[in-house]
Amino acid sequence: MPDGRSGSGRYSHAMARRGSYAKGIAKREEILAVALERVATQGFRRTSIRDIAAAVGLTQAGLLHYFDSKDELWVAVLRRRDDADRAAQWDAPDLASLLAAVVRHNAEVPGLVQLFVNLSAAAATDPEHPAHGYFRERYESSRARMTADFQAMQADGRLRSDLEPEELASALLAVADGLQIQWLYDPTRDMAEHVELVTRLAMAEVTART
Amino acid sequence: MPDGRSGSGRYSHAMARRGSYAKGIAKREEILAVALERVATQGFRRTSIRDIAAAVGLTQAGLLHYFDSKDELWVAVLRRRDDADRAAQWDAPDLASLLAAVVRHNAEVPGLVQLFVNLSAAAATDPEHPAHGYFRERYESSRARMTADFQAMQADGRLRSDLEPEELASALLAVADGLQIQWLYDPTRDMAEHVELVTRLAMAEVTART
DNA sequence: GTCTATATTGCGATAGAC
DNA sequence: GTCTATCGCAATATAGAC
Numbered sequence: 001m002p003d004g005r006s007g008s009g010r011y012s013h014a015m016a017r018r019g020s021y022a023k024g025i026a027k028r029e030e031i032l033a034v035a036l037e038r039v040a041t042q043g044f045r046r047t048s049i050r051d052i053a054a055a056v057g058l059t060q061a062g063l064l065h066y067f068d069s070k071d072e073l074w075v076a077v078l079r080r081r082d083d084a085d086r087a088a089q090w091d092a093p094d095l096a097s098l099l100a101a102v103v104r105h106n107a108e109v110p111g112l113v114q115l116f117v118n119l120s121a122a123a124a125t126d127p128e129h130p131a132h133g134y135f136r137e138r139y140e141s142s143r144a145r146m147t148a149d150f151q152a153m154q155a156d157g158r159l160r161s162d163l164e165p166e167e168l169a170s171a172l173l174a175v176a177d178g179l180q181i182q183w184l185y186d187p188t189r190d191m192a193e194h195v196e197l198v199t200r201l202a203m204a205e206v207t208a209r210t
Numbered sequence: 211m212p213d214g215r216s217g218s219g220r221y222s223h224a225m226a227r228r229g230s231y232a233k234g235i236a237k238r239e240e241i242l243a244v245a246l247e248r249v250a251t252q253g254f255r256r257t258s259i260r261d262i263a264a265a266v267g268l269t270q271a272g273l274l275h276y277f278d279s280k281d282e283l284w285v286a287v288l289r290r291r292d293d294a295d296r297a298a299q300w301d302a303p304d305l306a307s308l309l310a311a312v313v314r315h316n317a318e319v320p321g322l323v324q325l326f327v328n329l330s331a332a333a334a335t336d337p338e339h340p341a342h343g344y345f346r347e348r349y350e351s352s353r354a355r356m357t358a359d360f361q362a363m364q365a366d367g368r369l370r371s372d373l374e375p376e377e378l379a380s381a382l383l384a385v386a387d388g389l390q391i392q393w394l395y396d397p398t399r400d401m402a403e404h405v406e407l408v409t410r411l412a413m414a415e416v417t418a419r420t
Numbered sequence: 421g422t423c424t425a426t427a428t429t430g431c432g433a434t435a436g437a438c
Numbered sequence: 439g440t441c442t443a444t445c446g447c448a449a450t451a452t453a454g455a456c
Contacts, residue, residue, distance in 0.1 A: 125324040271440075276439095
């Protein structure tokens, strides 16, 4: 994505075209930022397209010029979060620990959890939903990367050898997702703790247990 | 998981009258059955109360005489499923196995899974949602009963003693919920298998492992 | 190109007639 | 108990102003 920000003031005709383009990009970024801020602070359910539009000085129809639909906007917000998480460089020895770290961080951003839970549910039941492809691919790639990581860990003897890496990957992602829901109903639940519990169970242990 | 509560007994005010009481009950049951059938065949998102009403020979307003709102109707459908699950008398040695059995059965009824996933997500983010109380209590009671079961299993030496029973209960429910979503995106995933994987990891083992 | 204004559609919900 | 009629809302589509 071009990052060029237009200067303010008057433009020649040519500048105006480039300027308008850059302005459009900037506006799009502003919408994403505001959408994230609104959903984070006032919750998913209470954040309508009209709210966001008003907060960036547009009408609802004006906003939908930048995103084809409300759901496309939400997908863009989630992609942005994915990018931020990827850029954050958590220090985790493996992908299971990374998942726990990301989950721990998510507890600070309830609005995003609300968004994720609602959108993933809505898109799951409708193949035509704008977010369907996003989630499908996200699960597939997360599972694939984790599976590879677990295979390596089994080769190193860090992970129990008597379980299917892919099944464990699915199960860990599921714990993270399922706990998000329980956590929304009861915020005293510690999401990351549960991911770590299952991870711990899957780790090869040196010490005997009772 | 079946929930320990009486399920099917929410009637709207008008039902309390004598007169055609039995007929009213029968109609209500018919609506529940048809609602289940519609959501199962055409999916949750595309099932409006107008659809259901037409299928039972009523208008939308006529149907809402029996249920205060669309979401109340969905809750009644889910309570009915809980009742049926409870009545089914699965032969399972413990609640973790029971959960796996119920989950395995759920795979035969995708429409109900869609309904559960969507409604639990929508109600999670809105305390005023008609289904919020239902899910909150359902999670709480399922977790409580499972926790008690796990404590007994630890006393018997059937379960690893180095983990929190309540945490394990939460995690198992979360695996079941999270896998529902992954399964909706990719029906080749075996939901029950994953529940059993985590259960197996938590069980005390007699044999040595690698 | 970017945006506003307007129209249309479909939904759940409600009021009141019978 | 069920209807007709209508409301308000959200999402979307389109025409055309600038």
